[in-house]
Amino acid sequence: MGVQLRFGAAILAAALVGAGASPALAQKSADTLRITMRAALSNIDPYYNNERTGVVMHHQGWDGLVYRNPETFKVEPLLATEWKLPDTTTIEFTLRPGVKFHDGSAFTADDVVYTLNLISDPASKVSTPANYNWIDKAEKTGDMSVRVKLKRPTPAALDYFAMVVPIYPKAYREKVGAEAYAKAPVGAGPYKMTKVESGVSIDFERFEDYWAGSPKGKAAIKKMSVRFVPDAATEMTELLSGRADWIWNLNPDQFDSVNKFPNLAAVRKESMRVGYLALDAAGRTGADNPLTKLKVRQAIWHAIDRQTIADKLVTGGSRVPGAPCFPTQFGCNGEAATLYDYNPAKAKQLLAEAGYPDGFEVDLASYILPQWGSAIQNYLMAVGIRAKLNQLQVGALIQRAKAGELRAYLGTWGSYSINDVSAFLPNFFDGGADDYARDPDVQKWLIEGGSTNDAEVRNKAYSAAIQRITQQAYFTPLHTYVTTYGYSKQLEFTPYSDELPRFYLAKWK
Amino acid sequence: MLLLIARRLGLGLLVALTVMTLAFMLTRLSGDLAISIAGPSATQADVEIIRKAYGLDRPLYVQFFSWVGRAMVGDFGQSYFFKDSVSNLIAKRLPITLTLGLVGLSLALIISIPLGILAAVRENTWLDRGVTMFTMVGQAIPSFWLALILMIVLGLNLGILPISGTGTWQHFVMPGIVLAFTAIPALTRLTRSGMIEAMASDYIRTARAKGLSRARIIFKHALRNAAIPVVSIAAVQLGFMLGGSIVIETVFALHGVGYLGWESIAKNDFPVVQAVVLVLAAIYIGLTLLSDILNALLDPRLRTG
Numbered sequence: 001m002g003v004q005l006r007f008g009a010a011i012l013a014a015a016l017v018g019a020g021a022s023p024a025l026a027q028k029s030a031d032t033l034r035i036t037m038r039a040a041l042s043n044i045d046p047y048y049n050n051e052r053t054g055v056v057m058h059h060q061g062w063d064g065l066v067y068r069n070p071e072t073f074k075v076e077p078l079l080a081t082e083w084k085l086p087d088t089t090t091i092e093f094t095l096r097p098g099v100k101f102h103d104g105s106a107f108t109a110d111d112v113v114y115t116l117n118l119i120s121d122p123a124s125k126v127s128t129p130a131n132y133n134w135i136d137k138a139e140k141t142g143d144m145s146v147r148v149k150l151k152r153p154t155p156a157a158l159d160y161f162a163m164v165v166p167i168y169p170k171a172y173r174e175k176v177g178a179e180a181y182a183k184a185p186v187g188a189g190p191y192k193m194t195k196v197e198s199g200v201s202i203d204f205e206r207f208e209d210y211w212a213g214s215p216k217g218k219a220a221i222k223k224m225s226v227r228f229v230p231d232a233a234t235e236m237t238e239l240l241s242g243r244a245d246w247i248w249n250l251n252p253d254q255f256d257s258v259n260k261f262p263n264l265a266a267v268r269k270e271s272m273r274v275g276y277l278a279l280d281a282a283g284r285t286g287a288d289n290p291l292t293k294l295k296v297r298q299a300i301w302h303a304i305d306r307q308t309i310a311d312k313l314v315t316g317g318s319r320v321p322g323a324p325c326f327p328t329q330f331g332c333n334g335e336a337a338t339l340y341d342y343n344p345a346k347a348k349q350l351l352a353e354a355g356y357p358d359g360f361e362v363d364l365a366s367y368i369l370p371q372w373g374s375a376i377q378n379y380l381m382a383v384g385i386r387a388k389l390n391q392l393q394v395g396a397l398i399q400r401a402k403a404g405e406l407r408a409y410l411g412t413w414g415s416y417s418i419n420d421v422s423a424f425l426p427n428f429f430d431g432g433a434d435d436y437a438r439d440p441d442v443q444k445w446l447i448e449g450g451s452t453n454d455a456e457v458r459n460k461a462y463s464a465a466i467q468r469i470t471q472q473a474y475f476t477p478l479h480t481y482v483t484t485y486g487y488s489k490q491l492e493f494t495p496y497s498d499e500l501p502r503f504y505l506a507k508w509k
Numbered sequence: 510m511l512l513l514i515a516r517r518l519g520l521g522l523l524v525a526l527t528v529m530t531l532a533f534m535l536t537r538l539s540g541d542l543a544i545s546i547a548g549p550s551a552t553q554a555d556v557e558i559i560r561k562a563y564g565l566d567r568p569l570y571v572q573f574f575s576w577v578g579r580a581m582v583g584d585f586g587q588s589y590f591f592k593d594s595v596s597n598l599i600a601k602r603l604p605i606t607l608t609l610g611l612v613g614l615s616l617a618l619i620i621s622i623p624l625g626i627l628a629a630v631r632e633n634t635w636l637d638r639g640v641t642m643f644t645m646v647g648q649a650i651p652s653f654w655l656a657l658i659l660m661i662v663l664g665l666n667l668g669i670l671p672i673s674g675t676g677t678w679q680h681f682v683m684p685g686i687v688l689a690f691t692a693i694p695a696l697t698r699l700t701r702s703g704m705i706e707a708m709a710s711d712y713i714r715t716a717r718a719k720g721l722s723r724a725r726i727i728f729k730h731a732l733r734n735a736a737i738p739v740v741s742i743a744a745v746q747l748g749f750m751l752g753g754s755i756v757i758e759t760v761f762a763l764h765g766v767g768y769l770g771w772e773s774i775a776k777n778d779f780p781v782v783q784a785v786v787l788v789l790a791a792i793y794i795g796l797t798l799l800s801d802i803l804n805a806l807l808d809p810r811l812r813t814g
Contacts, residue, residue: 040772042590049590050547122558127546129555182592198591198598199772200764201674227674229762230772233657234673241665241672393775399544402556433556 028490028508031222035503036235036244040199040228045182046166047119047126052414052499055164057226060204060503061102062166062187065093065112066158067215070496073328073419075158076215079107079167079188088153088453089136095144099211101169102192109140114170116148131164131416153451155330155458156420163417163498190219190504202226204503220507239264239486246487248501252315258486266486268316269495272326273414273481275314275368277304277376278428281474282438284404290362291407295354297473301340302347303383304376306478313372316482323466324425324477328497331421331449331462338470347383359384365401366410367394373410376478402433412481417498421462422450428475429465437474510805517801521794525787529580532786533573536779545777546589563589576783585784590776595784599766603788605675606765609758610751612681613688618743621693625700629735630727632705640701644694652687656760659683673762684761688754692746699742703735710734737807744800748793 039053046058067078080093099107116138118124126132134157136149150157166187173181185193188211191204204224212218227244229235236254238244240261250258250266258266279300283292290296310318322339325332351359364380364387366373373389380387387408392400400406415423428434429442442465449461469475485495493506543560560566579586585595628640663683664672671680707713708731716726755767770785772778 042588042772042776043592045592048592123562125559125562129547129558133555179592197764198593199769227762228764229673230768231673231760231762234660234760234762237657237660237665237672241668243664243672399541402544 031508033221033224033246033491033503033506034244035224035226035246036229036238037226037247038228038230038232038235038249040230041202042199043182044185044193044196044198044202045178046164047124047128048178048182050127055416056501057202058166058187058189059500060189060191060224061185061193062189063099063214063216064161064163064165064167065095066162068159068162068419068498069215070498070500070502075162078162078214078216079112083158085453089150091148091150091157092141093146093148095146096211097144099188100209101172101188102186102207103169103172104209105169105171107167107169107188109143109146111167111170112146113138113140114174115165115168116146118168119165128164131160134160153453155450155453156418156422159418159420159423160416163500190214190216191224200228216502216504219504221503224503236486242488245491246485246493246501246503248483248485250484250486252313252482252484255316255484263489264486265489266484267493267495268482268484269497270317270319271414271481271483271497271499272328272417272419273412273483273499274321274324274326274424275372275410275412275478275481276324277476277478278401278406278409278411278434278436279474279476280407280436281472282436284436284438285407289407290354290356290360293354294472295350296356298340299347299350299354299383300380300385301473301476302343302350303385304379304476304478305342306476307342309372309375310479313375314479314482316484318479318482320479321477322470324428324469324475325421325466326415326419326424326480329415329419329421329424330455331458332424333459333463333466336463336466336470338467340473344379344383351384356384359386361386361388362408363388363390363406364408364410365390365392365397365406367392367397368410368412376410404433404436410478414481414499417500419498422446425462425465425469426450429469437469437472439468439472439474442468513805514798514802517798521798524794525790528790529577529783529787530573532783533576536777536782537569542589542777542779576780580784580787585787586780588773588778588781590773590778591781595780598769598781599784599788602764602766602769605763606751606754606758606767608681609684609688609754609763609765610747612685613750613754614692614743614747616685616689617692617696617746620689621696622700622739624693625697625739626704626727626732628697628701629704629708637701640697644697647690648694650690652691652756653760655690656683656687656757659686673760675763680761680763684754684757684763687757688750691753692743692750695742695746696739699739700735703738704731707731707734733807737804740803740807741800744796744803748789748796751792752789 037053039051041049041051041053041057043049044057046054046062063079065078065080067076069076079096079099081096082094084092086092095109101107116135119126119132120135122129134151134154136151138146138148141147169186172186183196185196190207190210192207193202194205195203206219206222210218229238235247236250239247255266255268258264279291279297280289281292281297283289306320310320321327322334322337323332327334362385364377366389370391377387377389397409401409413424426446429437430446431438431443445461445465449458452458483495483499487493490509491506492509543556543565547556547559583596588595588598591598624640628637631637660672663670670682674680713726713731716730755771758765758768759771766785770782773781
């Protein structure tokens with residue numbers, strides 16, 4: 001990674017020198033937006049991948065029942081024109097007439113019932129069952145109306161419907177089968193998929209029969225080709241040479257350099273992703289471990305200058321959340337949180353009081369950018385905590401975290417862009433595999449907050465949980481993430497905080 | 510000759526079986542597939558559902574024999590992530606890796622054999638030392654570095670070649686050059702030493718005494734003998750190139766078998782990893798066999814061996 005970064009910088013420098021020589025033509029004339037992404041999508045079928053790229057793609061090609069306005073986060077009608085919640089475990093949708101899928105077939109209640117019953121059935125082996133395990137079943141109540149029964153009150157249900165529940169065309173998918181569907185998928189979104197090469201590339205074309213009046217609007221750019229380029233330096237070279245029009249997640253260190261090119265723009269936008277430091281307060285890695293002591297955990301919070309990390313390393317408007325969640329999420333009540341300032345002297349004093357005047361050694365696993373991990377390591381070192389940084393692949397780290405083997409680790413959580421704290425806290429505090437606090441009170445509050453639609457009850461329960469979590473310094477929220485984008489200046493593109501690029505809203509200048 | 514081929518074939522089969530067993534064991538040791546299918550945000554219950562659904566809760570030996578049984582008839586099962594049959598995936602990507610390997614090997618031979626001959630016939634001159642220097646530098650250059658330099662110069666500054674991906678023959682030029690560089694040093698030095706040895710031998714002296722032309726001596730008599738080790742090493746190098754092109758395929762976004770293997774290892778997609786290892790091993794075994802046969806053809810002494 002470090003080597004790659006240096007090469008990335010070298011490429012930028014070399015390219016700046018020879019910038020005049022390279023022809024940088026966006027594909028405006030061909031009306032084709034050429035996108036490259038590093039994270040290859042192995043299967044475009046929206047329910048059979050667990051990748052962010054998959055969510056991005058399905059929002060271009062598929063429509064869901066409802067739409068979440070990316071500016072206001074309000075849920076608006078999409079394939080459903082209206083919905084009612086007659087009780088806490090029922091949602092009744094009225095569907096939009098006259099909508100067509102890419103194959104020309106009409107959208108009806110059968111498609112919705114088929115999709116929902118398929119994804120909520122464990123036998124379907126969807127890749128992210130946790131996103132759908134709150135759906136009990138769906139039943140047709142008319143040609144254009146559907147009743148959805150939930151297993152339990154699910155306050156964020158409509159957010160889930162907007163973000164991760166695209167609708168399948170029943171007749172087509174049943175006819176061709178799941179495997180063929182993934183190769184020639186059909187949805188009802190603003191772009192149709194014209195060619196899919198799994199893990200290699202996807203070609204899109206504007207769907208001319210897309211229904212009028214959709215908040216997603218008719219796509220302005222006719223064609224879109226998405227190509228997967230695994231190497232960051234290669235991807236950057238593609239952008240600089242004008243052979244790619246749009247890339248994202250470029251290294252923050254390259255942000256200013258990209259902006260120096262006359263034909264390129266780099267922008268960034270804070271996302272809902274939060275970086276965190278998890279601490280084994282429950283003693284899962286050994287009952288005698290120093291992190292089980294409250295004062296040690298408080299010392300760690302005081303030892304790290306999170307604001308400086310956000311300002312100087314993450315850059316671009318990154319914030320330090322007080323509560324362990326993203327500030328706009330419902331229930332993420334920052335005022336309930338105990339705050340810890342950066343205070344190394346106090347950290348040392350707390351360590352001494354806890355019986356570690358000379359500090360201690362601890363393994364610190366991480367899958368975040370190595371230089372960010374090193375910054376944390378240095379802050380800990382400064383108060384006497386000798387952290388051995390162990391850089392791991394995401395998958396490998398998560399595996400060990402779930403097995404209860406990590407005493408301290410650095411990770412990130414994106415909440416699937418669900419703007420509700422029920423998509424954050426339960427993952428780390430519900431007593432499950434990722435819970436290193438094992439606090440029965442917190443578990444109880446989270447169940448309370450997640451099983452009613454009563455905003456007041458929910459807020460009270462979540463505030464109690466946040467108060468306890470921060471008082472006990474279980475889990476340190478470090479900073480919010482900032483997504484970086486680089487693209488041709490001929491393109492008009494707006495990034496949103498839900499980490500979901502909307503190409504159907506992009507246009508040529 | 511037939512006996513030789515039969516013996517080598519038998520040996521090859523044993524190697525293939527060993528590779529199958531090792532591939533299976535190593536992939537199982539490397540991590541829990543159920544957790545990686547379930548993804549970073551799955552609950553423990555999700556993982557258990559997935560473990561059952563994919564048959565990963567069965568005893569290891571049952572999983573192994575059911576895989577070997579199916580692999581014997583060419584059925585490598587389904588990829589867990591691509592939702593496609595592994596045979597399909599490999600069939601789609603093998604041509605890319607083979608093209609890359611052949612381009613790389615051809616370039617390597619075109620460059621290294623003349624260089625080796627040149628160095629040998631001008632032994633101990635500045636030319637010879639220059640060639641030695643070139644091969645040493647070539648050996649020391651990491652492929653990803655060379656790849657990026659080529660990209661900057663040919664793709665970015667001059668804009669004459671595509672930077673990554675596949676589609677046209679131009680896409681294979683830069684990766685071909687980089688891959689060739691992994692084999693050029695060995696092949697050049699081998700040609701050089703073989704030629705030096707051959708040029709010093711009695712039959713060359715005889716040929717000279719007969720008054721044969723210099724070109725005839727070099728290409729007809731000396732090169733034919735010097736070529737024997739070069740041919741066998743070239744075949745083995747092609748095997749290395751096919752299996753070892755992972756870095757190059759990744760950097761140039763060539764979606765070949767090597768990259769498929771790397772991607773699958775990162776995701777713990779066992780069926781794909783096992784099949785890729787087996788296919789690459791089979792190619793390697795096939796090439797070694799081919800090099801043995803070629804050697805036997807070039808050198809009659811080996812035919813009876």
